Amino acid sequence: MTAALxxxxxxxxxxxxxxxxxxxxxxxxKVEPGKVLGLVGESGSGKSVxxxxxxxxxxxxxxxxxxxxxxxxxxxxxxxxxxxxxxRGRDIAMVFQxxxxxxxxxxxxxxxxxxxxxxxxKTTKRAAWDRARAALEIVGIPSAGERLWAYPHQLSGGMxxxxxxxxxxxHQPAVILADEPTTALDVSIQGQILAEVRRLADxxxxxxxxxxxxxxxxxxxxxxxxxxxxxxxxxxxxxxxxIANPRHPYTRGLIESxxxxxxxxxxxxxxxxxxxxxxxxxxxxxxRPRCNVANQACLGEPPAHDLSxxxxxxxRPLEAAA
Amino acid sequence: xxxxxxTRLAQAVVVVFAMSVIVxxxxxxxxxxxxxxxxxxxxxxxxxxxxxxxxxxxxxxxxYWTFLENVFQGDMGTSLVYNIPVIELVFSRFPxxxxxxxxxxxxxxxxxxxxxxxxxxxxxxxxxxxxMALSVLGFSVPTFWIGMLLIMGFAVELGVLPSGGRxxxxxxxxxxxxxxxxxxxxxxxxxxxxxSLFKMGLLIRLTRAxxxxxxxxxxxxxxxxxGLPDNQIVFSHIxxxxxxPIVTVxxxxxGSTLAFAVVTESVFTWPGVGKLIIDSIMQLDRxxxxxxxxxxxxxxxxxxxxxxxxxxxxxxxxRLKGGA
Numbered sequence: 172m173t174a175a176l177x178x179x180x181x182x183x184x185x186x187x188x189x190x191x192x193x194x195x196x197x198x199x200x201k202v203e204p205g206k207v208l209g210l211v212g213e214s215g216s217g218k219s220v221x222x223x224x225x226x227x228x229x230x231x232x233x234x235x236x237x238x239x240x241x242x243x244x245x246x247x248x249x250x251x252x253x254x255x256x257x258x259r260g261r262d263i264a265m266v267f268q269x270x271x272x273x274x275x276x277x278x279x280x281x282x283x284x285x286x287x288x289x290x291x292x293k294t295t296k297r298a299a300w301d302r303a304r305a306a307l308e309i310v311g312i313p314s315a316g317e318r319l320w321a322y323p324h325q326l327s328g329g330m331x332x333x334x335x336x337x338x339x340x341x342h343q344p345a346v347i348l349a350d351e352p353t354t355a356l357d358v359s360i361q362g363q364i365l366a367e368v369r370r371l372a373d374x375x376x377x378x379x380x381x382x383x384x385x386x387x388x389x390x391x392x393x394x395x396x397x398x399x400x401x402x403x404x405x406x407x408x409x410x411x412x413x414i415a416n417p418r419h420p421y422t423r424g425l426i427e428s429x430x431x432x433x434x435x436x437x438x439x440x441x442x443x444x445x446x447x448x449x450x451x452x453x454x455x456x457x458x459r460p461r462c463n464v465a466n467q468a469c470l471g472e473p474p475a476h477d478l479s480x481x482x483x484x485x486x487r488p489l490e491a492a493a
Numbered sequence: 494x495x496x497x498x499x500t501r502l503a504q505a506v507v508v509v510f511a512m513s514v515i516v517x518x519x520x521x522x523x524x525x526x527x528x529x530x531x532x533x534x535x536x537x538x539x540x541x542x543x544x545x546x547x548x549x550x551x552x553x554x555x556x557y558w559t560f561l562e563n564v565f566q567g568d569m570g571t572s573l574v575y576n577i578p579v580i581e582l583v584f585s586r587f588p589x590x591x592x593x594x595x596x597x598x599x600x601x602x603x604x605x606x607x608x609x610x611x612x613x614x615x616x617x618x619x620x621x622x623x624x625m626a627l628s629v630l631g632f633s634v635p636t637f638w639i640g641m642l643l644i645m646g647f648a649v650e651l652g653v654l655p656s657g658g659r660x661x662x663x664x665x666x667x668x669x670x671x672x673x674x675x676x677x678x679x680x681x682x683x684x685x686x687x688x689s690l691f692k693m694g695l696l697i698r699l700t701r702a703x704x705x706x707x708x709x710x711x712x713x714x715x716x717x718x719x720g721l722p723d724n725q726i727v728f729s730h731i732x733x734x735x736x737x738p739i740v741t742v743x744x745x746x747x748g749s750t751l752a753f754a755v756v757t758e759s760v761f762t763w764p765g766v767g768k769l770i771i772d773s774i775m776q777l778d779r780x781x782x783x784x785x786x787x788x789x790x791x792x793x794x795x796x797x798x799x800x801x802x803x804x805x806x807x808x809x810x811x812r813l814k815g816g817a
Contacts, residue, residue, distance in 0.1 A: 259717070260718065274712060274715070275712040276808070278729075286721065287720075287721070
């Protein structure tokens with residue numbers, strides 16, 4: 172089976188005054204249809220930039236400098252600008268972090284969605300509105316027909332995010348990239364949306380890349396997890412294995428600092444220090460200065476280990492728990 | 494909505510009233526119109542007669558009261574200089590200014606807004622930088638000087654366009670306007686360009702600023718993520734979002750140009766109201782000043798009203814309320 176999305180060696184660089192910064196460094200991963208991949212990392216780890224790079228939405232001074240992006244087998248980067256644009260929204264769609272900002276404040280929901288329908292399909296305006304209403308119903312918006320006439324400010328944050336998801340779903344794309352879409356929402360709404368998205372992935376066979384900093388959210392929801400640090404993917408594996416049995420010290424640090432996994436009153440373990448600036452990465456493994464198992468060997472580029480379906484990029488991967 | 498309109502009209506009445514008081518006191522402070530009106534060699538007797546005829550011997554508040562009484566009977570007074578009713582005088586000049594200004598703001602909008610959109614869409618391109626440089630010239634070089642250059646170039650050197658005047662006036666829908674004749678157009682084009690340059694520069698900069706800001710907004714990115722082509726993003730998504738400041742400035746400029754197009758009108762000897770108001774100030778022709786300024790206030794009120802209504806249409810979050 173062709174993967175819905177396969178990324179190989181994706182590298183995105185930004186030209187800044189301080190020199191060239193590599194925000195996404197040789198990132199590779201793959202998502203099968205109907206699966207959810209959680210792309211996890213702290214702020215500044217390059218996870219959002221990875222999403223925008225895949226969409227071809229990196230603006231100056233940034234540029235995708237290397238890599239291949241296969242959307243159901245088609246390499247997006249080999250296409251012309253127009254062909255790429257035609258794939259966006261139709262074969263690969265994206266949902267953004269802040270639902271308050273994603274929708275155009277001065278256009279009706281129906282008009283915005285109809286525009287998104289008609290850019291890829293020649294239909295009447297009326298048919299496009301019908302399609303939009305159907306999409307709103309799929310994501311669980313009550314009285315969808317009336318909502319189409321509303322302006323974004325008349326809807327709550329959760330509703331707006333559902334509208335954005337419905338817009339992404341309009342053409343039943345092979346992949347949806349979701350860039351922290353529930354971060355700005357209440358916990359209860361977040362739960363509803365996660366359940367909705369999981370159901371959609373299962374029912375429509377859409378692959379989903381869920382970018383998040385919240386390991387607790389993704390652990391119960393994703394099939395696979397890829398952990399990013401300083402622009403690189405440091406560990407991949409199935410969600411269960413990565414959570415139960417982290418092999419990269421960074422992943423273990425992330426898991427241990429999730430409060431819900433601890434007893435009340437217990438001191439919460441932390442990863443010391445902060446994410447390094449991409450322009451001033453330490454020599455060798457970028458996690459070395461914060462790592463509690465690092466030694467002299469870590470001053471060299473970390474090697475990748477393929478361990479039975481897992482992949483860890485580390486000099487000293489942790490032992491598998493018994 | 495209705496309460497909004499009523500509030501707006503009430504405000505207008507107050508402004509007109511206050512403005513008329515200011516003009517009365519102002520003219521009174523400048524000097525006595527009688528000194529300008531009559532021959533310095535006239536006898537004291539004639540002088541006294543004139544003063545009494547126009548009521549200049551009365552205290553100011555009495556003069557003002559008489560004026561108000563007349564206004565409420567539909568009589569704005571008679572020009573002291575031209576000796577014809579001021580309403581007639583102002584409206585004989587006003588269409589000339591109106592047509593000139595409409596053509597000028599039309600040119601400014603048709604060129605300025607697209608140029609600004611482009612400059613904001615590709616801010617790093619050479620053409621965008623050229624547009625921005627020209628826009629600075631547009632509102633920093635004095636109007637009268639550009640007007641003279643235009644006359645030198647097109648009327649004197651090339652001889653293709655007339656240097657001044659309004660040209661033939663035709664009738665269109667019962668309104669006599671030079672826009673109805675080819676000769677009229679040839680006369681209006683230079684002063685209109687001259688008048689439009691400042692506004693064009695302003696619109697370019699305003700549109701560009703809005704465009705640059707909008708290009709980095711999430712809704713634009715989201716539209717791109719849907720696969721919309723750039724031209725559709727600009728015209729269907731962005732333009733409406735950035736229109737509010739553009740409409741505001743457009744309205745203000747429309748009003749102030751109608752009221753004070755005097756520099757261009759003088760350079761091109763265009764028979765509009767701008768010239769009339771300057772003359773009437775020089776000659777202390779109080780009735781003309783007052784009724785002209787009342788007209789200006791009414792114009793501004795209506796333009797602002799139109800701007801507010803356009804806001805509400807452009808941005809669904811704007812609600813028109815009375816009171817405020």
